[in-house]
Amino acid sequence: xxxxxxxxxxxxxxxxxxxxxxxxxxxxxxxxxxxxxxxxxxxxxxxxxxxxxxxxxxxxxxxxxxxxxxxxxxxxxxxxxxxxxxxxxxxxxxxxxxxxxxxxxxxxxxxxxxxxxxxxxxxxxxxxxxxxxxxxxxxxxxxxxxxxxxxxxxxxxxxxxxxxxxxxxxxxxxxxxxxxxxxxxxxxxxxxxxxxxxxxxxxxxxxxxxxxxxxxxxxxxxxxxxxxxxxxxxxxxxxxxxxxxxxxxxxxxxxxxxxxxxxxxxxxxxxxxxxxxxxxxxxxxxxxxxxxxxxxxxxxxxxxx
Numbered sequence: 001x002x003x004x005x006x007x008x009x010x011x012x013x014x015x016x017x018x019x020x021x022x023x024x025x026x027x028x029x030x031x032x033x034x035x036x037x038x039x040x041x042x043x044x045x046x047x048x049x050x051x052x053x054x055x056x057x058x059x060x061x062x063x064x065x066x067x068x069x070x071x072x073x074x075x076x077x078x079x080x081x082x083x084x085x086x087x088x089x090x091x092x093x094x095x096x097x098x099x100x101x102x103x104x105x106x107x108x109x110x111x112x113x114x115x116x117x118x119x120x121x122x123x124x125x126x127x128x129x130x131x132x133x134x135x136x137x138x139x140x141x142x143x144x145x146x147x148x149x150x151x152x153x154x155x156x157x158x159x160x161x162x163x164x165x166x167x168x169x170x171x172x173x174x175x176x177x178x179x180x181x182x183x184x185x186x187x188x189x190x191x192x193x194x195x196x197x198x199x200x201x202x203x204x205x206x207x208x209x210x211x212x213x214x215x216x217x218x219x220x221x222x223x224x225x226x227x228x229x230x231x232x233x234x235x236x237x238x239x240x241x242x243x244x245x246x247x248x249x250x251x252x253x254x255x256x257x258x259x260x261x262x263x264x265x266x267x268x269x270x271x272x273x274x275x276x277x278x279x280x281x282x283x284x285x286x287x288x289x290x291x292x293x294x295x296x297x298x299x300x301x302x303x304x305x
Contacts, residue, residue, distance in 0.1 A: 115252030147192035148200035
């Protein structure tokens with residue numbers, strides 16, 4: 001029984017009405033809702049304690065009844081959690097029903113968060129200049145820094161890049177935790193990395209990502225799910241700072257061993273623009289395996305000057 005006027009719950013209710021945040025493209029699933037709903041529990045307990053203090057506690061606590069400080073705290077946190085619950089979908093082993101929903105979101109020009117075989121990424125259509133601009137803006141990324149594209153099959157690489165290695169080597173490297181840089185073709189959006197004549201291409205060893213790109217029939221532009229210069233993400237909580245800017249968040253659970261720095265390195269990046277040789281741009285996940293494959297196939301390493 002509330003003894004002194006409206007309860008904090010009654011005052012907060014209009015502020016966290018989740019109907020204002022529901023994303024109609026995201027399916028409601030109890031297994032997606034439950035993990036986020038657990039985040040509400042500490043706020044609910046704190047609110048109950050505060051209400052008891054208002055009614056039975058010292059006068060200095062009761063004097064905060066008309067102060068906006070506590071209400072602002074609860075409304076901000078609960079509103080954020082409810083919004084995340086509305087556009088977050090837990091990835092299931094059978095993701096066939098999810099693919100059309102994510103496809104429609106991307107084809108509407110949105111940016112999404114999703115898991116890969118290395119880290120979490122943010123992605124949009126590579127051929128959509130408007131979506132590319134959104135991607136750079138939400139990350140706070142310099143326009144001079146290129147982003148890679150993601151395709152679903154080895155054969156697709158040749159459509160968007162001038163491949164300098166044979167099919168045997170290409171198939172030995174992809175799919176896998178590596179980004180290969182080749183000269184770009186004229187079919188690729190000229191507003192994607194306009195300052196370079198090359199493009200980095202990935203085929204993540206992740207069935208959902210590959211099935212999604214196959215459904216789109218065009219490449220994704222993809223980069224790490226974080227603010228520029230921040231640590232890479234292994235869970236969706238790691239990039240909560242940009243959740244509000246994402247139309248959908250695909251929760252694939254924790255990736256790799258979150259307790260090691262190696263897991264957060266992202267893909268290994270190799271420049272293959274010059275036939276017969278390679279240059280290591282970044283040593284990331286699976287670096288030694290990638291290096292061995294390149295050397296075993298007769299390529300020579302270009303040493304950094």
